[in-house]
Structure formats: C-alpha cells, structure tokens
Amino acid sequence: MRKTVNRVLLGLSGLGLIVLGGAVLLGGLDLQRRWGFDVPGWWPFRGPDDVVLGTEGRTRWRDENWWWPVVIAVLAVLLALLLWWLLAQLARHRLGQVLVDSKDGAAARLNGRALEDVIESESQALDGVSRAHVRLTGRRTAPAARVRLLLEPHAEPAETLGQLSRETLAHARDSAGLDRLPSKVRLREVRHRAHRVA
Structure with a gap:
C-alpha cells in the first residue's frame, strides 16, 4: 500500500512540476510570440514581463x-x-503474512504475527535471555527477521547467538518451508539497579 501511495504522490508531484515549469518557460521565453501561436485567456504567464502572482491576486x-x-x-x-x-x-512496517510452500503446488499463508510470537517464545526459552522481541519485515515470499534480545548478566552472548541461529531461527525457517530467513539480532544486557542493604 505504501509503495502505491508513494508512486501516485510522486507521479502527481512530477506532473504538476512539469506543467508549472512548462508554463513558466512558455511565458518567460516568450515562446508563443516566437513560434506564432496563442495561449488561452486564462493562461497565467503571457510574456517575460508577467509575474507569477500580481497585486490584484495577492490583495483580492x-x-x-x-x-x-x-x-x-x-x-x-x-x-x-x-x-x-x-x-x-x-x-518499519511488520509483515502481515508469509507465503508457505505446502509442497502440493498451492501456497498457504501463515500469519506473520503468529510466526513472530513463536520465535519470541522460543527465544525467551533460551538460557540467559530475559526478554525477546521479534519483527518480520521484507516480502511475503522472502521474509527477514529483526530480533532483539535482552540478556541476563550471566548470559554468554556468543553462545546465546549461536543457539538462536542454530535452533530457534532454523526451526522457524524449516517449519515455514523457507529457503532462508535472514536475520538481524540486537543483544542488550539487563541493567539491574543497585539496592542498598541495611
């Protein structure tokens, strides 16, 4: 939807600028007199001495x-x-659906939010992960995952990242029948406030 709106808006803006630029050039270069044609009575620019907005138009x-x-x-x-x-x-819009190859010639649609929830729950089950947030982006036929993990202080980032890649993301990729599931993972550590002990 966003791409369609962008194309329509850009097309209309470009068309408007071309028409306005052409009108200014036509009057500014006095092309109607040089080339021997006449412009309609409502035409705003009739010659090089005309202004875009005259006194009457400004104060009307x-x-x-x-x-x-x-x-x-x-x-x-x-x-x-x-x-x-x-x-x-x-x-960044989240992906609403993922097309799944059902191996029988017909494509099934998987709810993107359901796949995000599964990846989140499996990620939070990993040792040392306090919280996980997953967002699917890309196209329905080629989704990509953005994963944010909040790690406990005792967590090993390299080990957690390896588990996430080998188990959680591989499981999601295989269950959805995808050839690949490119992922960006952001790791952050939980910051606990110090408590005063009496």
Whole structure:
C-alpha cells in the first residue's frame, strides 16, 4: 500500500512540476510570440514581463473575513498530510503474512504475527535471555527477521547467538518451508539497579 501511495504522490508531484515549469518557460521565453501561436485567456504567464502572482491576486481576498481562516486551515491540513507521509516513510512496517510452500503446488499463508510470537517464545526459552522481541519485515515470499534480545548478566552472548541461529531461527525457517530467513539480532544486557542493604 505504501509503495502505491508513494508512486501516485510522486507521479502527481512530477506532473504538476512539469506543467508549472512548462508554463513558466512558455511565458518567460516568450515562446508563443516566437513560434506564432496563442495561449488561452486564462493562461497565467503571457510574456517575460508577467509575474507569477500580481497585486490584484495577492490583495483580492485580503479584506474578506473568511480568507485567513481558510488559508490557515488548508495549510494545516497540507502540513498534517505531509507529516503523515513522512512518518509513513520512516516507519518499519511488520509483515502481515508469509507465503508457505505446502509442497502440493498451492501456497498457504501463515500469519506473520503468529510466526513472530513463536520465535519470541522460543527465544525467551533460551538460557540467559530475559526478554525477546521479534519483527518480520521484507516480502511475503522472502521474509527477514529483526530480533532483539535482552540478556541476563550471566548470559554468554556468543553462545546465546549461536543457539538462536542454530535452533530457534532454523526451526522457524524449516517449519515455514523457507529457503532462508535472514536475520538481524540486537543483544542488550539487563541493567539491574543497585539496592542498598541495611
């Protein structure tokens, strides 16, 4: 969905910029006079001496009571839409479904959240892991896992990482019928507060 919205917005923005740029060039270079054609009466730029927004256009609605509230409301909505679009670009969306090869010619769909939950529960069962968080990203046919582990102070990071790779992630990959499950793992240590002993 995000890719479609991006393509539509970029396409419309590009089309608008091309039309606006063409209109400015047409008037600024006086092409209609040089090439011998006429522009419609509503055309904003008729020659090199025209301005984008004249005095009449700038002051036309200024004395109306509704003008400034409408301008502020339109700009606020535009700002909100642009911020939403920016945040949508920065957000890492989780994978909703994973396509599983059922070996009978038909593909089954596995709920992405269910696979995340299984990987999380198996990761938390590893020795020295206090808490685990898993998020699936990528495509339905080629998922990738982002794993965050919170380790207890006694945990051996190399051993925990090896177990996670050999057992938990391998089990998830095999059970979903995937050829590969690329993973990024972030390890952090639990920080306990010191308690005063009386």
